[in-house]
Amino acid sequence: MIKNSTIKETAKNLGINICGITDVKKLSVERERLLLRKEKGNWPQPFTNENIDELTNLALHLENIESTIVIGLNYNNLSSANRFLSAYITKEDYHFVLEEKMKLLVHEISNKTGRVLKKNKNYKIYVDTAPFLERAVAEKAGVGFIGKNSMLINPQYGSSIFLGEILIDIKIEADKPLDIDCGQCRKCLINCEGGALKAPYYLDVNSCISYLTQKKGMLSFAERKLIGSHIWGCDKCQKICPYNNISTDISKKSIDPALEYFDKDLEYFLTLDRKNPPEELKDTAVMWRGSRILVRNAIIAAVNLDKREYFSLIKEKLSDNSPIIRFYAVWALSELDYNRAETFLKKQLNIEKDTRITDEIRIILQGGN
Numbered sequence: 001m002i003k004n005s006t007i008k009e010t011a012k013n014l015g016i017n018i019c020g021i022t023d024v025k026k027l028s029v030e031r032e033r034l035l036l037r038k039e040k041g042n043w044p045q046p047f048t049n050e051n052i053d054e055l056t057n058l059a060l061h062l063e064n065i066e067s068t069i070v071i072g073l074n075y076n077n078l079s080s081a082n083r084f085l086s087a088y089i090t091k092e093d094y095h096f097v098l099e100e101k102m103k104l105l106v107h108e109i110s111n112k113t114g115r116v117l118k119k120n121k122n123y124k125i126y127v128d129t130a131p132f133l134e135r136a137v138a139e140k141a142g143v144g145f146i147g148k149n150s151m152l153i154n155p156q157y158g159s160s161i162f163l164g165e166i167l168i169d170i171k172i173e174a175d176k177p178l179d180i181d182c183g184q185c186r187k188c189l190i191n192c193e194g195g196a197l198k199a200p201y202y203l204d205v206n207s208c209i210s211y212l213t214q215k216k217g218m219l220s221f222a223e224r225k226l227i228g229s230h231i232w233g234c235d236k237c238q239k240i241c242p243y244n245n246i247s248t249d250i251s252k253k254s255i256d257p258a259l260e261y262f263d264k265d266l267e268y269f270l271t272l273d274r275k276n277p278p279e280e281l282k283d284t285a286v287m288w289r290g291s292r293i294l295v296r297n298a299i300i301a302a303v304n305l306d307k308r309e310y311f312s313l314i315k316e317k318l319s320d321n322s323p324i325i326r327f328y329a330v331w332a333l334s335e336l337d338y339n340r341a342e343t344f345l346k347k348q349l350n351i352e353k354d355t356r357i358t359d360e361i362r363i364i365l366q367g368g369n
């Protein structure tokens with residue numbers, strides 16, 4: 001047995017900004033909501049595990065589980081982020097930073113309880129990979145409340161927090177959920193950049209810019225336009241949230257240096273050596289989908305910002321070994337400066353082997369773009 005307050009004090013000493021504890025009762029309200037959404041064919045998002053039992057029952061994930069400890073680490077101040085990358089892209093991949101903190105916390109718990117705690121037997125650690133409803137568990141643990149933008153919001157730190165969970169076989173007194181919500185505010189719904197927040201707590205991923213920047217493969221013309229200047233993620237529904245604006249000063253003071261913003265611009269991504277990305281980029285969470293998608297999004301952003309000065313840089317991409325990149329380069333050149341692009345597109349038509357690209361060039365040359 002270990003006290004709730006001891007865990008929190010220990011977490012605080014390890015530089016963990018927020019810590020909450022919950023029991024292992026099923027998430028029955030969320031279960032009903034998910035069943036209804038499944039019935040209506042309105043599943044929350046494509047990345048989510050679709051097993052409703054696993055999503056709403058923590059006991060299925062660790063034998064003898066007694067408690068779940070949820071931690072929150074504050075990342076950068078949203079207002080300092082640039083227009084190209086979401087503020088959660090930090091200098092070091094937050095997954096490792098959180099995992100390290102949670103391992104240390106488990107180590108301390110082991111010392112304080114005098115028990116040897118074995119991974120996967122006595123405890124499990126999750127960062128983003130949780131097969132259960134992470135935000136609902138965090139809400140239950142009193143770490144924050146789920147806002148109408150679907151983000152977990154802590155009254156002190158806003159939604160600029162990374163979440164991690166420790167499932168453990170030690171009984172710890174549970175915290176209560178916070179008695180707080182969005183009230184009458186609808187700012188995120190009104191200002192959603194992609195028009196994806198169709199109703200409170202309802203995010204349509206197909207028009208969410210954050211999702212589109214991570215979607216692999218070919219994006220439709222409408223999707224390319226929707227992406228705007230975003231190379232990775234979109235923070236509009238968070239930036240506009242009063243809870244994030246209140247937390248500005250606190251955020252600055254409490255940032256772990258590893259979680260400072262990875263501040264790179266459009267040119268950085270347009271000139272990226274995809275085969276040999278710089279080490280600093282490899283350290284970030286932005287690489288989880290690979291470097292090609294970053295270059296693709298940078299090309300799209302250059303078009304949407306009408307950055308004609310990058311015409312030559314993009315022209316070099318016509319010889320990229322990825323047909324996806326060549327496809328977007330063809331489209332981008334014609335969008336940026338059709339007259340200048342025409343000669344290069346005709347040359348490309350003669351050497352290009354990929355029919356998706358030759359088809360696209362023909363459409364462009366016929367004025368059908």
Ligand code: SF4
Pocket residue numbers: 191192193194195196197203207208209210211233234235236237238
């Ligand atoms: S991330 Fe952007 S597009 Fe997606 S819900 Fe938020 S504001 Fe809308």
Ligand code: SF4
Pocket residue numbers: 147148149150181182185186187188189237240241242243
């Ligand atoms: S902007 Fe308003 S409605 Fe949206 S999450 Fe924040 S407080 Fe809630």
